[in-house]
Amino acid sequence: MARTKRRQAGEGGISEYRTSTGTKFLIKYNAVRPDGSTKVVLKRGFATRREAANALRTEVRKVETGEWVDLSKETLTSYLDEWIGAQRLAPSTESSYEKNIRLHVDKYIGRTPLDRLTAMSIDTWMRKLELSGRADGKGGLSARTVRYIFTILRSALSDAVKHGHLAVNPTDRCSPPTPSQARPPEMLAWTAVELARFLTWSESFDSEAAMAWRVLGFTGMRRGEALALRWRDVDLDVMRVAVRRSVGLVRTKDRGEELVEGPTKTGQSRVVELDAGTVQKLRLYKARRSSISSELVRDSALVLGGLDGSYRHPERFSRRFNSHVTRARRAFGEDKLPRIRLHDLRHTHATLLLADGEPVKVVSERLGHANATITLGVYQHVHPGMGRQAADRFAALLDDPE
Structure with a gap:
């Protein structure tokens, strides 16, 4: 039986661990902060060893090329600012995204480090918006508006996973307002x-x-x-x-x-x-x-x-x-x-x-x-x-x- 090739120092490692839903994998590697100190980085939640290995190679390459970012210092607000700038959006759509992020995301969860976001914290945030999220302080936002804002966040965090900033998207396990709850206002028409x-x-x-x-x-x-x-x-x-x-x-x-x-x-x-x-x-x-x-x-x-x-x-x-x-x-x-x-x-x-x-x-x-x-x-x-x-x-x- 062929042995798995031992990784060299600096290449990081992969470990498996048990969860209630089965075996998962984590990666571990060393990264150098801007001040020269070294940080041991752990990322969990990979479904297969191959998926973990691909992620590890990507992260080590970022460390070697100076592209690695200490996610513990990158807030959601900072990431969303960068994310919007990379999108191809119509001017009106970009304006809408910026406004909703400024009024309803930054104020509540914008300071949260990107890798500290959880499904529970996002669900709690949405409930706050429904109860008291209006910018004028006169009550909560409609289910339709909350679902729209959630959709923006979900899209942004999906890109974060795709680009290696997150291992999993926490919004995948969230409970936003359903399409039936977010129905548009009653349509009116004249005879x-x-x-x-x-x-x-x-x-x-x-x-x-x-x-x-x-x-x-x-x-x-x-x-x-x-x-x-x-x-x-x-x-x-x-x-x-x-x-x-x-x-x-x-x-x-x-x-x-x-x-x-x-x-x-x-x-x-x-x-x-x-x-x-x-x-x-x-x-x-x-x-x-x-x-x-x-x-x-x-x-x-x-x-x-x-x-x-x-x-x-x-x-x-x-x-x-x-x-x-x-x-x-x-x-x-x-x-x-x-x-x-x-x-x-x-x-x-x-x-x-x-x-x-x-x-x-x-x-x-x-x-x-x-x-x-x-x-x-x-x-x-x-x-x-x-x-x-x-x-x-x-x-x-x-x-x-x-």
Whole structure:
């Protein structure tokens, strides 16, 4: 029987140990700190000897090349700062990650050494967020928000394992809010009568804003897509618009607040057909803007931009819609017009089409979903009634087979 080759001094060693789930392996090696002192490093949790051997070779190589980092001195905050800088993220996503880490990770577990994180400490942190995690001190975060923050942390720690900073990912044994607990807020939508009532009122109150509400309601575009629409994207003769980009608000600690234009949410362009009424109103809207300045209707000008040609601020744009809804509800009576968010104009567009029997594939393409399965999942609330219609149609086929 061949003997296992004895490792030389400085190469480290591998040992096995027993756990309640079976045999595991640990590695042991010497590393030199920046001050010249030597540290004996132990890493546990390897499932096989081969896995442990591969990890040991990696760590010894880091020691030899000066790349080794004393993890006991690297905090979670320090690691996450480095991790975000290495990601390929859209500006808005990077801003969201940074904000959530700053407000909800750094404050609670950011000082914890990376290799001291445990599943229990992470579960305890999530429970604190649910109870009192709001930055304004007014209660806890929603299960949906906590799950989103946990997902960021899990991704970061998965990379830490992949790059040799951790032997195991502690989040693998955690209990974040479940998908059912993290359901999005209830989706709201207007009826066709309510949408028509609001648009008619808006035209008499603020014709320029009414054009924006109509574009959103009649095309299902996302807010950022509509605000980034340029006249070269609009073909009034062919009656369609090309949705190629989106603009979003990005906040960073160093640069403050800025509007950044980028691709659509899926990264794909799409074409959305327009109805004759919307085309007519866009022609009138364009003529009005042309009378103010020819610069507002040149090919590169923003369709829904400000009168100075700049992007409209997305959050102020949404607040303007909310204000209009409030005024319209006072005018009609609150029972005549439910309160919805700006994004719910997109839901209204999809819901009305699906309820009227438009194929899911067509609606999915108009909305710019990556596939029709997403549309079915988001708008499953529409389908019970549609299923009843399908059942009645099938029964009618058998009642009158000829």
